[in-house]
Amino acid sequence: MTLDQLYHQIQKKKSFLCVGLDVDLEKIPAHLLQEDDPIFAFAKAIIDATHDLCVAYKPNTAFFEAYGVKGWQSLEKIIKYLNENYPDHFTIADAKRGDIGNTSTRYAKAFFEQLNFDSVTIAPYMGKDGVEPFLAFKDKYAILLALTSNAGAYDYQTLTADALPVYQQVLKTASQYKNSDRLMYVVGATKAEYLKEIRQIVPDSFLLVPGVGAQGGSLEEVYKYGANDRVGLLVNSSRGILYASQEEDFEDAARAEAFELQQAMEALLD
């Protein structure tokens, strides 16, 4: 997918919502556990119930790997279902990968070629040669962790290194990497006040923003400090939508949650 196409979808749907697919068998409605593949059945139902309200889906690989080969099969089915039925949606493998060059190339192949995701989240710690292999694929994107939404973000990301916080060093350095126009960045909604400075370093990049909802971030603040002239935001919600109800009405409840977020986004976009 191109960035123009993504922006077009945001305008068309008046939404910059990403739905995170963290499928937990202990939380899905009990009646789905009788299905052959309950993980896929649940994800498919959520996708069908929310697709017109969001522009992106983000399966979290940990939740699939925890079920071994079966989980990986479910992940393959979900991305195939998305690509066949909703090709206009931007797809994100939330995998937080990253290694030395020849290994990062393998991860890129896994997510861009084998599974055919549009993007994958990656970790910055190993530096340039761990990131650039992900940027070698046309119309594919790597979403680099910058400032995360969790408490541990303050362990290293906000330390001052050479007069700048580490997360700003990451943004500054990474935006010089080859094909950096294929980079996006993770910035947690719980740290919306940091977005103003972040936008000075990466004015044009898309930001993937977790932490609205369950983790307490404010959509309004994220938009106020983080939006650029092409919106430039994908705001994620996972648990708040997926487990809005754990009963038979889960699709309606998920849709209602997604609709509420989309309406709030539409108000901001207008």
Add this chain to the structure above:
Amino acid sequence: MTLDQLYHQIQKKKSFLCVGLDVDLEKIPAHLLQEDDPIFAFAKAIIDATHDLCVAYKPNTAFFEAYGVKGWQSLEKIIKYLNENYPDHFTIADAKRGDIGNTSTRYAKAFFEQLNFDSVTIAPYMGKDGVEPFLAFKDKYAILLALTSNAGAYDYQTLTADALPVYQQVLKTASQYKNSDRLMYVVGATKAEYLKEIRQIVPDSFLLVPGVGAQGGSLEEVYKYGANDRVGLLVNSSRGILYASQEEDFEDAARAEAFELQQAMEALLD
């Protein structure tokens, strides 16, 4: 596996060698491609040819994920084969995982329970709540990236933050995490001179050391600056052993490479 058992194996075999299983179908001997599962066939042959010379095996998950569900099936077969036939070997899933707490728990379950590895490599960027879930499992270990062997290590790891290089901040902070006795650290052999300072921060921890061989690190220097009174080192070699020959004699050639490293280790241990 307990750390006492690992130390006992090192003494018994006079080796602290870890063999990295980065199985690349483009590099394995052509005759193996006719097997049902060439990845497993190659890994099994390498394991059988080297097991008495090493104390650990380290499959690199990227090389399996690149082949999708089939690759994940091969990974399951390899760890099962190791646990059934060579239960005295320490097993490392080289996965570089790490995320917010509830997600890190899923990765820990994937590698410690679903696949039954002894350990998994993890990335520090997301901090404490991304690491501690991996430390909640008895006799299991998380191997945290500190100072890696690649060029990109200088992008962030060696920046000075609060008067210390970032990688030393990682060591200092992580060694205060709950159950930090279950932490090991990745330190690249290409930066052996840093090991002296590292040992002042984490004197008792095991270090996983990549970068000897293909990447140019010196085994002697790693031992000189990195060994503690219980050795405390696992030195990895992947490509140098796996692809010592790409012909039918690959097992003998791999064994010869592993033997050379084991002999050099034995000389240092004596």
